[in-house]
Each structure stands twice: as structure tokens, then as C-alpha cells.
Amino acid sequence: MTDELFKDDAYVSEFEAEITSVDGDYVTLGGTAFYPGGGGQVCDTGIIGGVKVVEVKEADGEIVHKVPGHRFSVGDRIWCSVDWDRRYDLMKGHTAEHLLFNSLHRQDPELNIVKIFISPESKYVIVDRDIGWDKISVAVRFANKVILENHSVRRSVMSKDDPDISKIRVKLDRIEEDEISVVEIEDVDLAACCGIHVMETEEIGAIFVSKKTSAGRDGVEIHFEIGEKAVDESMSLATSCLSIIDGLGSKPSDIERTISNMKHELESCKRMLKESTISMIRTLKPVNIRGIDVYAGIFHTSDRSVLTDAAERYKEDGAVAAFIGVGDNLTVLLASGDKRVDCKKLISETLSEFGGRGGGKPDFAQGGVADTAMKERILESLMKGIEHSL
Ligand SMILES: [Zn+2]
Structure with missing residues (x-):
């Protein structure tokens, strides 16, 4: 079985390893820091012995690296490097998701996660029911507060029979293994998760929910950004909103009332137009x-x-x-x-x-x-x- 270096230390990105098997484009290593994906987090990419790793996955208990064009043989010792910027972004995204959902769930205990997706391009959580922007706003503020306060994040393994299991956000019927990988954000959250996380919440920088879209029958997708992207996205959205508010001749403090009045007026205009068309036809x-x-x-x-x-x-x-x-x-x-x-x-x-x-x-x-x-x-x-x- 591959030695999973990422489980002991999520911050290892460069390492030396021995090729233990080769099957076409796919190779396995004695030990690897490449995360094969899981818990909604996509797999790592990077370089092995100077050749690009395009995919990493788990197969029959081994971690398999897809390295098209390699010329490795079993027994070769090679230098490996995980694309760290990409991986660190995923670790931060995954930890941020725990903070966000923690608050959403406290505000609506009936809310369940259907799916988590953490990739460099997009980060979202699908929840099984709609949740208002008022609650999302509370969750974003809470998550940013925890980020600023810098809480530690710890991974541990818990037995399925552990009495403390009830404290975890986890659905027992979904867990097949006897041991569960648990992620604890000090004084804030305890969740079952096999993803890779940061050690301290401060590393996330910031979180911002950028949009909410329908996920069809699954529920609702809540998309978020972290770090610099979160700050950029929130500023650019705020600027667009201010420009729209200005264009409508309103003020930020009045905008909800202005929009509600406009909707009302529009409905009444539509109704009047319909009535007048009907009478013209008559x-x-x-x-x-x-x-x-x-x-x-x-x-x-x-x-x-x-x-x-x-x-x-x-x-x-x-x-x-x-x-x-x-x-x-x-x-x-x-x-x-x-x-x-x-x-x-x-x-x-x-x-x-x-x-x-x-x-x-x-x-x-x-x-x-x-x-x-x-x-x-x-x-x-x-x-x-x-x-x-x-
Ligand atoms: Zn996680």
C-alpha cells in the first residue's frame, strides 16, 4: 500500500520516492504527497521525475499517478513535486467550506450537505434546501471572524463506536469504514472529512459567498471564493451594486425599498396594459x-x-x-x-x-x-x- 504522506503532513510538497509499479501511463510510488482527491476535493497535479502528473486516483488501495510520456521503471528513485499553489488553494477552500457550513447548519439544523466541490476554478457546496441571503450573510461573517481569530485545525481518526461520535457533523449510515477521519477546528467545528485542510484558519485569508444557483432536484449550490479572490470578488460586486443603485437614483440604505416599489409598479403597469389591450380588442x-x-x-x-x-x-x-x-x-x-x-x-x-x-x-x-x-x-x-x- 502506498504510504500516504499527505495524511501525516499536508504541507509536504516536495519528496523523493521509489517507483513501485508501472502500468502504461500509470505509476505507483512507495510513498506520495499527491492527494488522490476525495471529500469533494479534486486530486493534486504536479511533476514526477520531470514529467507532468495529470491525474491522481485511488485504485485497489494504491494511489496511482497518471504520468503520460514517462520512461520510469520499477525501482527508479525520483524527485516529486506537487503543484503547491494549486493544492494550498484547495486546502484553504476545504477548510473554509467547514466554517461556512457550520454556521449555515446552526441557523438551519434541517439543512444537509448533498455535495461538496473544491477545485481551483470553482468551490461550492450543494445543500438540500434553499437558504436565504440573510442566513448566508451571517455565515460569511462568522467564517471570516473565525479566520481572523486564527483557530487551529487538527485531523484525527475516530472509531465508529466512539461515544463522542455524536458530536460530529456526520451521517453514520453513510460511513462504511470502522475508522472515521475527523477534522476539528478548535472550539468551532467537528466534522467527518477525508479532505486535506490547513493547520490554522488564518491561512484562508477571507471567504465570500459569490453566488447561489439552483442545483435542480439536488437543491441549491452555494458558491464561494477564498483569499484574494474573495476580496476581489466582493469588491467588484459591491462596486457593480453601487453603480446600479446610483443608476436607479436610489441610495444603498433605500435600495431594497426602491426595488420593491419598482417591482410593484411594473406589475401594476403590466396589469393596466393587459386590461387596456383587452378593452381595445373588445x-x-x-x-x-x-x-x-x-x-x-x-x-x-x-x-x-x-x-x-x-x-x-x-x-x-x-x-x-x-x-x-x-x-x-x-x-x-x-x-x-x-x-x-x-x-x-x-x-x-x-x-x-x-x-x-x-x-x-x-x-x-x-x-x-x-x-x-x-x-x-x-x-x-x-x-x-x-x-x-x-
Ligand atoms: Zn474537509
Whole structure:
């Protein structure tokens, strides 16, 4: 079995080792400081005997290094070096995650971790339920306080039967081994974790939650940054927010009220626009073409349902309706209660002339055109088509 140097000392990055087996691109060493990944932390990379290590993994109790292009033989003694900047970033990220979740969990004891992901590019924890920014903010402040206070971090091994096991954040049914690797952040947190951590919280520098996104059925992803990246990200976000607040003519202390008022106003404008479109459609005067009423109009709305409902109603009465809704692009609807007007054919022919597309059924068809300036010409063309059909 490979001697796992990273377990005794996470700070060993350069070491000498003997090649104990070679299998194509893969080699094993007598002892290694390369972490094969685990606990959500991705594996290390680096150099072995001057050749790049692109992947490290665990296979049959051995730690296997993928070293494409190597020419090693069993028994060779070689100098190895883990990409330390990368590994140190992962160690800090992993420790920071413990601090963050500790506070989130204390605020919401029902909250569970679904997955942890710690890589150089992205660091996040997936939790099984949504959690508000108020709680996240408390957690970030708590974690930064613990970072500043500089608590020590210690790794130990605990038996599954140890009575103290109940103090650990751990799901026993998930643990298969008899011994559990436990990480203790002095006076703050005790968690089961097989990842690699720093020795003192001060090393993390800072932590900042940069975004929260949906993880689908799994729950919610809480992304965070550490160290300089955390400071950079928080400053750049704060600057964007201040610029937006300024653009809205508000003040940081008033912004939540300003946004809430704007949302309210927007909803009420939408409602008013909808009501006015409905009343405009109701008062439309039809053109009578050879005994058939044809209702046609252009409306400033992107609410397709208002137009659809009205067109369906006119169709039921045996009339024809040709409506255009103007939003970011044009919505074109055609409905007919008279079989002579083939809506599907007419709409697809007409809209293709204007660079748009449409489809549907003979009695009801719809489509869209990107160029809103074409609205009058499209309606004119549809009217000609209707007239020709009747
Ligand atoms: Zn950990």
C-alpha cells in the first residue's frame, strides 16, 4: 500500500520516492504527497521525475499517478513535486467550506450537505434546501471572524463506536469504514472529512459567498471564493451594486425599498396594459368582406394569451381575426371561423416573406417576426390574403 504522506503532513510538497509499479501511463510510488482527491476535493497535479502528473486516483488501495510520456521503471528513485499553489488553494477552500457550513447548519439544523466541490476554478457546496441571503450573510461573517481569530485545525481518526461520535457533523449510515477521519477546528467545528485542510484558519485569508444557483432536484449550490479572490470578488460586486443603485437614483440604505416599489409598479403597469389591450380588442370594428367579419389590429403587448383568447372568441363567432402583438419582436396570430381561410398556409407564406416563421392549424395559426418595423406591412399582406380567400 502506498504510504500516504499527505495524511501525516499536508504541507509536504516536495519528496523523493521509489517507483513501485508501472502500468502504461500509470505509476505507483512507495510513498506520495499527491492527494488522490476525495471529500469533494479534486486530486493534486504536479511533476514526477520531470514529467507532468495529470491525474491522481485511488485504485485497489494504491494511489496511482497518471504520468503520460514517462520512461520510469520499477525501482527508479525520483524527485516529486506537487503543484503547491494549486493544492494550498484547495486546502484553504476545504477548510473554509467547514466554517461556512457550520454556521449555515446552526441557523438551519434541517439543512444537509448533498455535495461538496473544491477545485481551483470553482468551490461550492450543494445543500438540500434553499437558504436565504440573510442566513448566508451571517455565515460569511462568522467564517471570516473565525479566520481572523486564527483557530487551529487538527485531523484525527475516530472509531465508529466512539461515544463522542455524536458530536460530529456526520451521517453514520453513510460511513462504511470502522475508522472515521475527523477534522476539528478548535472550539468551532467537528466534522467527518477525508479532505486535506490547513493547520490554522488564518491561512484562508477571507471567504465570500459569490453566488447561489439552483442545483435542480439536488437543491441549491452555494458558491464561494477564498483569499484574494474573495476580496476581489466582493469588491467588484459591491462596486457593480453601487453603480446600479446610483443608476436607479436610489441610495444603498433605500435600495431594497426602491426595488420593491419598482417591482410593484411594473406589475401594476403590466396589469393596466393587459386590461387596456383587452378593452381595445373588445371595441375593434370589423371590416366586412363578402359577408364575413374580419377583426384586425396591432397591439403593443407581448402577452400572447390576451390576443389568443380574443382571436379564439372571434373564431367561435364565425369571424376572422388577424392580430399582431408588438414587444421585443412581433407575435402574429390568425384565427378563422370560415373554412375558406387557411390560417396555417396564409401565416407561413406571409411571415416567410418578412423573415419570420409560423405554423398551426387551418383554423388557428401563429408565428413571429423579429423586425418590429414590419408590423403594418404584415397586417396589410394578411388582409390581402384573407380577402383573396373569401
Ligand atoms: Zn474537509
